[in-house]
Amino acid sequence: MSIDRKQLIIEAATKSFSLFGYKATTMDQVAKIANVGKGTIYTFFKNKEELFDEIVQMLIAEMKQVAEEAIDPQDSFHENVHRALFQLLQFRKKHQLSIKLMQEGREMGTPAVLEVMEKMEQAILTFIKEEVSKAIDAKEIKPCNPEVTAFIMLKIYVSLIFDWEQKREPLSEEEIAKLFELYLFQGLSI
Amino acid sequence: MSIDRKQLIIEAATKSFSLFGYKATTMDQVAKIANVGKGTIYTFFKNKEELFDEIVQMLIAEMKQVAEEAIDPQDSFHENVHRALFQLLQFRKKHQLSIKLMQEGREMGTPAVLEVMEKMEQAILTFIKEEVSKAIDAKEIKPCNPEVTAFIMLKIYVSLIFDWEQKREPLSEEEIAKLFELYLFQGLSI
DNA sequence: AAATGACTGTTTTGTTCATTTGGTCATTTA
DNA sequence: TAAATGACCAAATGAACAAAACAGTCATTT
Numbered sequence A, B: 001m002s003i004d005r006k007q008l009i010i011e012a013a014t015k016s017f018s019l020f021g022y023k024a025t026t027m028d029q030v031a032k033i034a035n036v037g038k039g040t041i042y043t044f045f046k047n048k049e050e051l052f053d054e055i056v057q058m059l060i061a062e063m064k065q066v067a068e069e070a071i072d073p074q075d076s077f078h079e080n081v082h083r084a085l086f087q088l089l090q091f092r093k094k095h096q097l098s099i100k101l102m103q104e105g106r107e108m109g110t111p112a113v114l115e116v117m118e119k120m121e122q123a124i125l126t127f128i129k130e131e132v133s134k135a136i137d138a139k140e141i142k143p144c145n146p147e148v149t150a151f152i153m154l155k156i157y158v159s160l161i162f163d164w165e166q167k168r169e170p171l172s173e174e175e176i177a178k179l180f181e182l183y184l185f186q187g188l189s190i
Numbered sequence C: 001a002a003a004t005g006a007c008t009g010t011t012t013t014g015t016t017c018a019t020t021t022g023g024t025c026a027t028t029t030a
Numbered sequence D: 001t002a003a004a005t006g007a008c009c010a011a012a013t014g015a016a017c018a019a020a021a022c023a024g025t026c027a028t029t030t
Helices: A005-020 A028-033 A038-044 A048-070 A077-095 A096-109 A111-137 A148-165 A173-186 B004-019 B029-036 B039-045 B048-070 B077-094 B094-106 B111-137 B148-165 B172-188
Strands: none
Touching: A005 A028, A005 A038, A005 A096, A005 B004, A028 A038, A038 A077, A048 A077, A048 A096, A048 A111, A048 B048, A077 A096, A077 A111, A077 A148, A077 B077, A111 A148, A111 B111, A148 A173, A148 B148, A148 B172, A173 B039, A173 B148, A173 B172, B004 B039, B004 B048, B004 B094, B029 B039, B048 B077, B077 B094, B077 B111, B077 B148, B077 B172, B094 B111, B111 B148, B148 B172
16 A cells, blocks of 8 residues: 555645635645545545544644643642643644634634634643642642633633733733732732 | 704614614614704714714713722722622623624624724723722732733633633622632632 | 705625535546 | 545535615705
């Protein structure tokens, strides 16, 4: 048998999704880039959306790895969460495919893309929630609802990293870490 | 002279904007509802956008009043901010015109509407920032950047009131108050 | 002097139709 | 003979055009 055709298709589709987005990627184009007959794609994937989903699954796995690499059991919980969330959002901010998908989700509202963005957010929330639960068990932080806490943490990070610099000077990583520490861990009370 | 024509126009336009949104409101329609010739509108307002802006100015003034009424100098800073932000966002959630505008901003991205939503957000931020500054001066809370703090507070509230219940059970006012108190004032640290 | 609505140039909307697209399947290939 | 293929098809898309609706003006009316 020649080289793995499924791999070729995945690589071609990833390239095209990253370059043009989901809607603007045609199956003919993917076949052409992969040097494969169009029908061949359908022997490996039920349809366009399933091909897309498989690629996004890989993206989520990559993100999970980035997050896990940011965790150092020696460090405190909030240093770990800060590093993990920061790395995660930087990843999302820099990776070609993530960027294209976020654009397409916002600007065109492509349903398949919105669905996939949900999944990515859910994956991040699950990861953080797990870390929060561990920290509560280890009595590193006060008892609290891990789901709400993970949700708030992610929202604060997205706010500081994406929303704030929409209209203002971007904040440096250290500033973000300090703010996170102040608001979420120390608290504003005197 | 007959009854105040400018007032009639403002009332008619408010009704139409609330019912159909900015784009779907035509000047002919406003004139008809107001029982006024179309040309009359242009003796009071330069164009459609200026009419819209004047109405939104009134909405913002109303919001400011709601926020101010929520502040009780006897109470602590965080009780006051909680009440003010909560009232503000409930107002936004219940008022016909706000609802229509938020919909139109999200779904159609009408530029005039987005612009106006910016203004509303800025008004809220300025109000909270002012309260934060006062609280710092009164040594009620730790020194911090009032602008970032106001920004984070609003984000947390919008997250808890709007975003959270997108996919989960809504949180009650008391729950939101408790969460706000825990995350922002007490801090998660033990 | 204030109010008006018919008028105008522009934008939006509805419609048509040729092209493109996702997906199938009979044929080809190795 | 199993895997690969591309011609093929129904459905979706969008370009092009005509018709309608629109914001804003201004000569006329009140």
